[in-house]
Amino acid sequence: MRSTRRPQPALEKLSRAPTIRDVARHADVSVATVSRVLNRPELVSPDVVQRVHSTIRLLEYIPNGSARALASRATRMVAAVMPTIDGAIYSKMISAMQQAFERRGFVLSIAAHEYSLLRELESVRALIERGVDAIILVGKIHDPAVYDLIRRKRIPLLLMCVYEPDGEWPTVGWSNRAGGMRIANYLVDIGHRNFGIISGIRADNDRAADRVDGFVAALKSRDLDIPEDCIVQCRYDLAESANALRHLLAGEQPPTAILCGNDVLATGALLECLRLGIRVPQDVSIAGYDDLPLAAHLVPPLTTLRIPAEQIGRLSAETVIGLIENHPTPHHVNVEVDLILRGTTAPAGARV
Amino acid sequence: MRSTRRPQPALEKLSRAPTIRDVARHADVSVATVSRVLNRPELVSPDVVQRVHSTIRLLEYIPNGSARALASRATRMVAAVMPTIDGAIYSKMISAMQQAFERRGFVLSIAAHEYSLLRELESVRALIERGVDAIILVGKIHDPAVYDLIRRKRIPLLLMCVYEPDGEWPTVGWSNRAGGMRIANYLVDIGHRNFGIISGIRADNDRAADRVDGFVAALKSRDLDIPEDCIVQCRYDLAESANALRHLLAGEQPPTAILCGNDVLATGALLECLRLGIRVPQDVSIAGYDDLPLAAHLVPPLTTLRIPAEQIGRLSAETVIGLIENHPTPHHVNVEVDLILRGTTAPAGARV
DNA sequence: TTGAAAGCGCTAACAT
């Protein structure tokens, strides 16, 4: 046991990267103390904290995350498995999540399953193997094996973009169905009776399904029926949506209002109308869902339901951190969505 | 030492997650053998591989990534630090990278620095601490400390969205400057003499700077000068670009052609023209850079330079994997960009 | 082809 602090020898150049033992030796303390300086500095006397920190800087010591994770069983890494990464609304949420995690010293790993719950399961498995501290998924419907895995591993799971206060798992989001009803009700209010729906593919996508459910339920509640062939499904793609729009307008009794599953679909439909010389909103009204940055700038600007994407991302991250660190955080967050009335909708028959 | 294989006891339920030792015990082999089955199965006899695999399935064993990483000094995790995540072009690249990495059993961690090289450095540090096997950055200009860190840690580094065959580090991309020249030359070719430029913020963004350099250099080479106040910088934002467009057209001798630093800026400018009743391309030509999916669908469709975003993402991932695994991969990949002529550009003075 | 055993670099329980 050392009884005195000797001046340290000049910095010998290590060929390997310095470890916590090197720092301990140079700072003349134990490895435990160095570890404490890093993790619980309040337990260490200020001058020792100082000394250790300058040694760390001197040696350019970088802690080994794998070793930390192995010893502490925490990686400070969180995984988000999203339906898709490129897609303005998700990339915005991812961006906000990543920033919130970074602020709190977590790193975010991402994967995309491209609307396949099977691929989602595979990603979850791979990420659990990497030892993520928590998992974030989009939507409420997932492969049962996903839930099994997560339960067995006792990893916090958050479902985003849905709000299910009575469900087993924490959620941050809103009711996609209620949002859909809100839009449809508005269009009925301003006199529309014939509707077309352009929806995303609903298989493996409960959000898309719920939005359409909402549209249809609202119409039904107002004694309006929508024929099956006035509901078109396609990928979230401008060209496919343009096709869908043409299909809808080619029917016997063409709709005066088109409800779109998101703003990409609405944009595709709107641009196709411009191309065809169909006037919006005079000839047909179009409503979106999400309120992408583009929506407000289109000509005419798009009526849509605003989803606070950054807020959802940030709250998801914060909720997950609360789960990981066992804070008394609310497990269910209902974010507010707003109907944004702009230029693509007008009263039915108002051939202005 | 066991001399015979006894039938295994019924699966005792472990309270903790099974480890490699549990698998070894149940399969009546050593942990070394289990490890080999996982990593180098060709070194193990087929029947043992079989037996171990079924034990793994039986116990629902999931290897601990941190322990693996600590022992093998490889995390199979790669980090990409991008300027931004939401931004159609980057999210597409990220998406393609992620898919390519996933196929090869890597996970991708991402961070965004929002065009601050200082924040980039901090992210790089945090990710190195996590033990990523490689780092991907966008552009060629970075904080010297980034290069220091990466050199000391001997971590492979790839620079994407640039092509620098003579540089120290591998690159996957193209010449942003040459791309800019290409567009500018085309517009001169069709008779334009008065230009306006809407560029992204060039500080801490060598790609934006190079694009403008290219625009200006091409004009100079054709004996055309562009006044300083015809070069406007703004964030990649539709509203800011709309402002820039108004500023440019308000000058003494308004430009007949607007060169935009990317498609977001071009879209903002185009939509503002529609709003102002300025006809595109009759009154003014507009050119973009990137070829986002939206570009082809705008009315009129946007003339732009196509950047193969998915290809760049995929090739970046593959190059990085080659670097990590020491394959004889080319360290520099020059992707092809194409000038896509569409409806927003027309010969100067052609008031059709 | 397989097994024994020594780490990998750190945290945390325990001791002082």
Add this chain to the structure above:
DNA sequence: ATGTTAGCGCTTTCAA
């Protein structure tokens, strides 16, 4: 407030 030390779960020599 600080030090000692036993793991964390795996990979990888080395030996058989």
